[in-house]
Amino acid sequence: MVDSQTTIALTEAVAVAQRGQSLFQLTVKVAPDPAWANPGVLAKLRAWEPAPKAYPLLDRPFTPHLYRPDLGELSFLIRPVGPGTRALASLRPGAQVRLTGPLGRGLADLDPNFVSRPLYLVAGGVGLAPMANLLAAQKAPARLFYGERRGQDLMDRDYLASFAPDFAAAAQDGQGYGEKGLATDLLVRALAQEKRAIFACGPPGLLAALAPLARKLGLRYFAAVEAFMACGLGVCLSCAKALTGGARIRLCQDGPVVDGLSLDWSAP
Ligand code: FES
Known part of the structure; x- marks a missing residue:
């Protein structure tokens, strides 16, 4: 750490x-x-x-x-x-x-050289949070794909551009400045042009959807997982999640940033 x-x-x-x-x-x-x-x-x-x-x-x-x-x-x-x-x-x-x-552990704990790695960043809703810290440090190209369910909830565009000059946005209802659809739609389109490692933060459904995509293309995938956390100190197990091998980790200690290919996204 x-x-x-x-x-x-x-x-x-x-x-x-x-x-x-x-x-x-x-x-x-x-x-x-x-x-x-x-x-x-x-x-x-x-x-x-x-x-x-x-x-x-x-x-x-x-x-x-x-x-x-x-x-x-x-x-x-x-x-x-x-x-x-x-x-x-x-x-x-x-x-x-x-x-x-x-x-817990952030991206630098999993990938100490992330600042030199070209990245695609995927954020759902308040999953935008860590992207400002990341982009402030990033030296390699990084493009952000940001999605909301409702266009009215999109972050103020000028503020978003102030920390993420290279971004594309989507809203499921087609309202606001984003295009109609999902952040993952934007990512899939970009991946067809150029492959990059992925760092994503957002609701579990979004993060789970990225795992098969990254696996199929042989990409590194770092996921910052949102979860209910009662103690935050590794004691209560309210944040436990299963790995593909069956072992369980505590996201407040072993995450929230994890190798997105190591989690069993279908487990409760
Ligand atoms: S929040 Fe209690 S163990 Fe993680």
Whole structure:
């Protein structure tokens, strides 16, 4: 693992910026740790004000969006879908947040030379989160394919272009600036022109669909897997997933970035 120390600390919200109709970028103060730049590592967040008891009991897992060591700031993409995420998306500057991390393994742990590898990036919904950190470090070409179910949920186009100059977007309902379809449709078209390794983050259905494609073409496939995580510390097994050989891993410790060809995507 990239050298780091997991800490649990109360920190401070710096800003919440709206990045789309249903997307917010929450920035918090953070102590320096290069592991925050490792695409796909995890943090757990919980709004701590006005009173911790006002919010849901469990801290929520998020993948950092952008680490700014020069400013001592770390940001996250939040889609407010429940009480915990709504509380985070509505924080005021200066409000306290509980931050736990870094947790788990990111892309740099699986592929230390990823910055020199031409990549196709595939993101579904808030699976866009780690792509800003990745693209900030990337030296080889990287093209991003981004999909949402509804065009109205697409990230603000100018903001997306600010960290991903080479991107294509799709929405299943054909609304918004993307073309009608799936992010995987865009990827399949690109693969017909040029083969590259794949790094994907998004819902399990999207990640599972990429495995047979990568296997058939003999491509490396790194998947940042979203999962329910209760403890985040390797204890509760709520994040356990099966490998193709039958063994089980804990995504909060052994992932969330895994070799996408090693997981048994059909197992619960
Ligand atoms: S979240 Fe508890 S073991 Fe992974």
